[in-house]
Amino acid sequence: MRQGSLREWNLAVVLGRIAAADRPPSRAELAAGTGLTRATVSAVVEDLLAGRLVAEAEPTPRTGAGRPSRGLVLATDGPAGLGLEINVDYLAACVVDLAGRVRHHTVHRADLRPVSPTEALARLAELAARARADATREGLTLAGAALAVPGLVDDAGLVRLAPNLGWRDVPVPALLGAGAPLTAHVDGVPPLVVDNEANLAALGELHAGPAGRPSFLHVSGEVGIGAGIVLDGALFRGARGWSGEIGHIPIRPDGPPCRCGGRGCLETYTGQEAILAAAGLAGADLPADTATTRLAELAGAGDPAALRALAEAGTALGVAVAGVVNLLDLDTVVLGGGYAPLAPWLRPPVLAEISRRVLTAAWSPVTVRPAALGAAAAAVGGAGSVVRRILARPAGWLARPA
Amino acid sequence: MRQGSLREWNLAVVLGRIAAADRPPSRAELAAGTGLTRATVSAVVEDLLAGRLVAEAEPTPRTGAGRPSRGLVLATDGPAGLGLEINVDYLAACVVDLAGRVRHHTVHRADLRPVSPTEALARLAELAARARADATREGLTLAGAALAVPGLVDDAGLVRLAPNLGWRDVPVPALLGAGAPLTAHVDGVPPLVVDNEANLAALGELHAGPAGRPSFLHVSGEVGIGAGIVLDGALFRGARGWSGEIGHIPIRPDGPPCRCGGRGCLETYTGQEAILAAAGLAGADLPADTATTRLAELAGAGDPAALRALAEAGTALGVAVAGVVNLLDLDTVVLGGGYAPLAPWLRPPVLAEISRRVLTAAWSPVTVRPAALGAAAAAVGGAGSVVRRILARPAGWLARPA
DNA sequence: CGCTATTTGTTCAGTGGTTGAATTATTTGA
DNA sequence: TCAAATAATTCAACCACTGAACAAATAGCG
Numbered sequence: 017m018r019q020g021s022l023r024e025w026n027l028a029v030v031l032g033r034i035a036a037a038d039r040p041p042s043r044a045e046l047a048a049g050t051g052l053t054r055a056t057v058s059a060v061v062e063d064l065l066a067g068r069l070v071a072e073a074e075p076t077p078r079t080g081a082g083r084p085s086r087g088l089v090l091a092t093d094g095p096a097g098l099g100l101e102i103n104v105d106y107l108a109a110c111v112v113d114l115a116g117r118v119r120h121h122t123v124h125r126a127d128l129r130p131v132s133p134t135e136a137l138a139r140l141a142e143l144a145a146r147a148r149a150d151a152t153r154e155g156l157t158l159a160g161a162a163l164a165v166p167g168l169v170d171d172a173g174l175v176r177l178a179p180n181l182g183w184r185d186v187p188v189p190a191l192l193g194a195g196a197p198l199t200a201h202v203d204g205v206p207p208l209v210v211d212n213e214a215n216l217a218a219l220g221e222l223h224a225g226p227a228g229r230p231s232f233l234h235v236s237g238e239v240g241i242g243a244g245i246v247l248d249g250a251l252f253r254g255a256r257g258w259s260g261e262i263g264h265i266p267i268r269p270d271g272p273p274c275r276c277g278g279r280g281c282l283e284t285y286t287g288q289e290a291i292l293a294a295a296g297l298a299g300a301d302l303p304a305d306t307a308t309t310r311l312a313e314l315a316g317a318g319d320p321a322a323l324r325a326l327a328e329a330g331t332a333l334g335v336a337v338a339g340v341v342n343l344l345d346l347d348t349v350v351l352g353g354g355y356a357p358l359a360p361w362l363r364p365p366v367l368a369e370i371s372r373r374v375l376t377a378a379w380s381p382v383t384v385r386p387a388a389l390g391a392a393a394a395a396v397g398g399a400g401s402v403v404r405r406i407l408a409r410p411a412g413w414l415a416r417p418a
Numbered sequence: 419m420r421q422g423s424l425r426e427w428n429l430a431v432v433l434g435r436i437a438a439a440d441r442p443p444s445r446a447e448l449a450a451g452t453g454l455t456r457a458t459v460s461a462v463v464e465d466l467l468a469g470r471l472v473a474e475a476e477p478t479p480r481t482g483a484g485r486p487s488r489g490l491v492l493a494t495d496g497p498a499g500l501g502l503e504i505n506v507d508y509l510a511a512c513v514v515d516l517a518g519r520v521r522h523h524t525v526h527r528a529d530l531r532p533v534s535p536t537e538a539l540a541r542l543a544e545l546a547a548r549a550r551a552d553a554t555r556e557g558l559t560l561a562g563a564a565l566a567v568p569g570l571v572d573d574a575g576l577v578r579l580a581p582n583l584g585w586r587d588v589p590v591p592a593l594l595g596a597g598a599p600l601t602a603h604v605d606g607v608p609p610l611v612v613d614n615e616a617n618l619a620a621l622g623e624l625h626a627g628p629a630g631r632p633s634f635l636h637v638s639g640e641v642g643i644g645a646g647i648v649l650d651g652a653l654f655r656g657a658r659g660w661s662g663e664i665g666h667i668p669i670r671p672d673g674p675p676c677r678c679g680g681r682g683c684l685e686t687y688t689g690q691e692a693i694l695a696a697a698g699l700a701g702a703d704l705p706a707d708t709a710t711t712r713l714a715e716l717a718g719a720g721d722p723a724a725l726r727a728l729a730e731a732g733t734a735l736g737v738a739v740a741g742v743v744n745l746l747d748l749d750t751v752v753l754g755g756g757y758a759p760l761a762p763w764l765r766p767p768v769l770a771e772i773s774r775r776v777l778t779a780a781w782s783p784v785t786v787r788p789a790a791l792g793a794a795a796a797a798v799g800g801a802g803s804v805v806r807r808i809l810a811r812p813a814g815w816l817a818r819p820a
Numbered sequence: 821c822g823c824t825a826t827t828t829g830t831t832c833a834g835t836g837g838t839t840g841a842a843t844t845a846t847t848t849g850a
Numbered sequence: 851t852c853a854a855a856t857a858a859t860t861c862a863a864c865c866a867c868t869g870a871a872c873a874a875a876t877a878g879c880g
Contacts, residue, residue, distance in 0.1 A: 018453065018867075018868090020836075021424075022838080023838095042858090044856080044857055044858075051420065052839095053839055054858070054859085055838075055839070055859075055861095057858095058859065059838085080847090080855085080856080081848045081854070081855045082847060082856025082857065083844095083845055083846040083847060083856050083857040084857075085857060085858090168778070176781075245746070247649070247654060252649060252746070254633065254746055254747025255632075255747050255748060256749070257747070258777075258778050260747075261747075261777050261778075262745055264744050264777055265741040265745065266775060269669065276777055277774060278775040281775075335668050335671050336741075339668060339741060342664070342666050342667060343645070343661065343664055343667065344647070344656055344661050345658055345659070345661040345662075345663070346656070347657045372679060372680050375660075375666055375678055376570070376658070379578075380658060420839095421865060421866075424837095425865085428867090444828070444829090445829065446827075446828055454868095455867070456829065456830085457869080460829060461866080461867085483825070483826045483876065484825085484828065484876060484877080485826080485828040485875040486876065488828085
């Protein structure tokens with residue numbers, strides 16, 4: 017560790033406190049909270065103010081005796097993150113500022129399966145350009161972009177396999193034109209990172225949820241089933257970045273064959289297609305989200321086939337989730353993606369399996385809840401991950417060439 | 419971060435490099451490796467030498483031109499860790515020095531099930547006293563102790579549940595007399611930490627194995643089945659410290675009932691008792707380790723019942739492990755505890771299930787290997803965790819009152 | 821044997837960043 | 851109007867790292 021690292025570290029510590037506080041903290045409060053002296057905090061805050069990462073809040077009318085403190089808030093006219101998402105039946109773009117507010121959000125519904133990767137990415141680039149224009153108009157500077165894809169992605173942004181999209185070895189950053197205005201690498205990170213949809217959705221849930229360092233499993237039920245694993249407040253990506261393939265956890269070793277080559281995988285019981293088929297909606301040939309909405313309506317109306325399909329799917333999901341909870345000792349499971357609207361019916365059987373199968377459930381219960389973020393959660397999560405990177409290491413942003 | 423933290427950090431960085439190096443590094447090499455100047459490294463090393471954490475190695479006869487370098491090694495007469503273990507059929511104590519060498523090791527075989535916790539811990543205290551005397555004779559200073567228990571342990575060292583030992587809510591630190599000579603808290607950590615046997619065994623494997631930041635699953639097959647999860651070179655304990663309960667992952671949701679209340683848990687297929695019963699060794703009433711040895715002999719001799727039992731157990735284990743590997747994207751699975759001697763027969767079916775069920779196995783193979791540490795791996799791992807704590811934060815040790 | 825090249829480790833003035841106390845700024849309450 | 855109280859800044863001191871110069875120790879070579 018060099019000498020200058022000290023200042024870098026303290027920039028991150030102070031900025032992190034400002035971000036985590038529930039009300040704008042003063043310099044004095046930051047000093048008390050961090051253990052640094054007020055002199056040091058003042059110097060650090062001066063750097064942050066100069067770099068447009070924080071701003072002084074409007075003075076609050078009533079405080080008490082003494083010189084009034086000036087609260088510090090995250091800047092809403094500084095850097096922002098661009099979040100993009102390609103999924104089977106929609107494209108999305110959004111912009112999130114440092115404070116975590118969604119400042120722009122577009123969702124474009126269309127079945128992407130018959131479309132070539134090149135064409136799909138061209139359409140996405142259009143959405144991105146519009147988002148960028150919007151951001152510039154509001155005085156924001158895009159600091160980077162994250163693209164969510166429903167598949168396995170390697171470090172270079174190559175989409176190795178996106179089965180439900182029919183993609184294989186698609187070099188996304190090159191095709192997306194590397195997002196012309198984002199060409200500068202900030203702090204060694206490329207301007208566009210491509211990541212798995214489930215990972216980014218879990219990140220979104222992490223930052224939308226309560227503060228702290230939670231551990232939870234975010235299950236994303238789309239055509240496939242992905243999971244994002246958050247451990248101690250950090251996304252766990254696995255040795256090669258391919259963690260979370262929960263869809264192929266074996267439920268019955270001799271169950272129906274799965275396209276992965278195994279038998280009785282979770283996906284054959286709880287994948288979107290399996291649920292819809294069991295509910296008698298298979299032939300309808302509706303777009304996936306419409307079909308899910310329809311299923312929720314039927315279940316709400318008490319349709320027996322729908323209720324039975326959801327109960328069975330929930331039980332299979334519960335078996336898999338119970339194994340994960342036993343293994344990782346998680347206290348929360350989040351139902352996201354296509355499962356979020358179905359949560360009222362999936363939750364009871366999942367909870368039942370957990371309480372049957374998790375050793376420690378008796379002492380400390382496991383929470384199962386729908387995702388806090390709605391549509392295109394992965395896009396929002398991706399945009400959030402961009403600004404989080406700046407919050408975690410502000411020195412890199414402050415030292416940028418521009 | 420205070421100003422002094424800089425030095426604290428650099429002490430840890432330099433000490434870590436010395437520990438990780440495969441041959442004693444010189445101050446100059448450390449400077450080149452860390453990016454610090456030689457002046458700084460010299461100052462840091464002086465502190466470490468004064469604190470008896472490192473020592474200068476014997477000068478090597480041949481070097482080349484220039485002033486000969488003086489290699490630095492971890493001290494073997496400084497702090498050491500005491501590792502203790504209570505299991506169903508043995509007690510163990512060992513002492514590990516900073517360099518990771520086992521300087522003392524005693525295993526005392528006895529069936530602990532009919533013995534009261536108080537009596538068992540009294541016997542263990544005796545082993546610990548002997549280990550301590552040995553350590554003192556060799557010039558070592560015990561810096562702390564870790565006790566491995568086959569059960570769920572909370573932060574305060576209370577054993578909530580050790581089913582195979584028949585323990586429930588046993589306040590171990592109080593009963594062990596808190597190990598009289600270890601009463602000082604070093605750096606906020608109590609002198610005795612109690613932890614799960616599988617966790618400590620995994621830690622032992624982590625440090626005995628190759629350097630780096632590996633991610634692996636260490637499966638410990640004793641009477642119950644526990645697993646220690648190492649992610650990015652760190653043990654993952656879970657939200658409440660109860661991770662790794664792999665024994666109750668569901669294999670067949672409608673399989674035989676398990677004492678946990680669920681059905682078809684892994685333990686009902688691959689627990690020690692289940693394997694022995696399937697091999698026709700159930701009635702023999704041998705101590706567990708003897709029975710395992712006998713089973714290995716039978717399998718080695720080609721006994722059909724033994725081979726069939728092991729193949730079936732390995733398949734069930736493989737199903738569970740495949741799910742874990744899919745979920746966490748691990749590249750290594752270690753067979754430890756009672757599984758280590760059976761690894762030649764368990765490995766093929768486990769590998770077969772992994773290659774059938776793990777999506778990414780085709781691109782990057784998963785290694786399945788027996789544990790590197792032998793008997794009482796958890797005791798060695800626990801002792802190692804004590805000295806690792808010092809290596810990770812040497813300033814705390816250097817600043818100790820004594 | 822003496823000289824040079826070479827590499828290691830130490831010394832020392834210089835610098836960046838934190839520290840602690842004193843000082844200034846701004847408000848409330850008597 | 852003034853004292854009390856709290857917030858923020860200023861400034862000399864200090865700590866740890868930096869860079870360059872220097873001393874130490876060895877190999878190679880004539």
